[in-house]
Amino acid sequence: MTTRVKICGLTRVEDVQAAVASGADSIGLVFYEPSPRAVTIEQARELAEAVPAFVTVTGLFVNPASDFVEAVLDAVPLDLLQFHGDETPAFCDSFGRRWIKAIRVQASEQISEAYSAYNKAVGLLVDAWDPNRYGGTGQSFNWQLIPEYRPIPLILAGGLSSANVARAIEEVRPWAVDVSGGVELSKGIKDATKLSDFFKEVQSVRKTD
Numbered sequence: 319m320t321t322r323v324k325i326c327g328l329t330r331v332e333d334v335q336a337a338v339a340s341g342a343d344s345i346g347l348v349f350y351e352p353s354p355r356a357v358t359i360e361q362a363r364e365l366a367e368a369v370p371a372f373v374t375v376t377g378l379f380v381n382p383a384s385d386f387v388e389a390v391l392d393a394v395p396l397d398l399l400q401f402h403g404d405e406t407p408a409f410c411d412s413f414g415r416r417w418i419k420a421i422r423v424q425a426s427e428q429i430s431e432a433y434s435a436y437n438k439a440v441g442l443l444v445d446a447w448d449p450n451r452y453g454g455t456g457q458s459f460n461w462q463l464i465p466e467y468r469p470i471p472l473i474l475a476g477g478l479s480s481a482n483v484a485r486a487i488e489e490v491r492p493w494a495v496d497v498s499g500g501v502e503l504s505k506g507i508k509d510a511t512k513l514s515d516f517f518k519e520v521q522s523v524r525k526t527d
């Protein structure tokens with residue numbers, strides 16, 4: 319099976335272009351001010367305009383106010399919403415858009431519970447737990463905690479890079495992988511060589527399937 323790739327935390331048009339040229343299926347824009355990868359609505363619109371047909375734009379939020387999500391949706395052509403905080407299923411479902419729920423994994427049961435609770439999501443993103451940060455930590459977690467039963471497509475995130483993504487795909491068999499820090503030069507600035515190396519590794523598994 320082909321593994322999709324989302325590149326998250328883009329802040330520059332040239333990085334969007336490099337990610338798309340490398341083969342990204344989705345571009346993630348962070349609408350969470352404390353993040354070093356946060357974009358303004360104006361910046362996001364410019365970045366989204368650089369995304370061609372058949373590549374999706376995902377807007378990432380952490381415990382946002384409804385009004386803020388609505389304001390972003392009014393200005394930026396987002397294909398998907400990604401909720402990375404403690405949002406309820408009803409909140410995630412209240413915008414009339416397709417959405418992904420992200421959880422920070424500490425135990426296997428958490429994933430099964432999230433599958434039941436967020437059953438209207440189009441993807442469940444599993445990321446590393448960090449007591450102080452909601453995501454983009456550059457840390458991986460114990461992939462053995464991920465159950466085989468996946469009623470909703472599983473997106474693997476957390477500390478992925480060209481050094482471990484092929485092994486991650488072989489071991490976890492996710493629907494998609496999501497990466498931010500592993501393809502960066504510095505926070506919010508992507509590195510074209512790291513992007514290209516990342517995709518080569520993903521491709522290497524695709525070829526052996």
Ligand SMILES: O=C(O)c1ccccc1NCC(=O)[C@H](O)[C@H](O)COP(=O)(O)O
Nearest residue numbers: 326353452453454456476477497498499
């Ligand atoms: O990227 C951030 O700064 C961020 C901040 C708060 C919540 C989520 C955030 N990023 C979410 C992502 O989708 C990242 O791609 C994911 O957490 C993996 O990040 P990394 O471990 O750096 O690859």
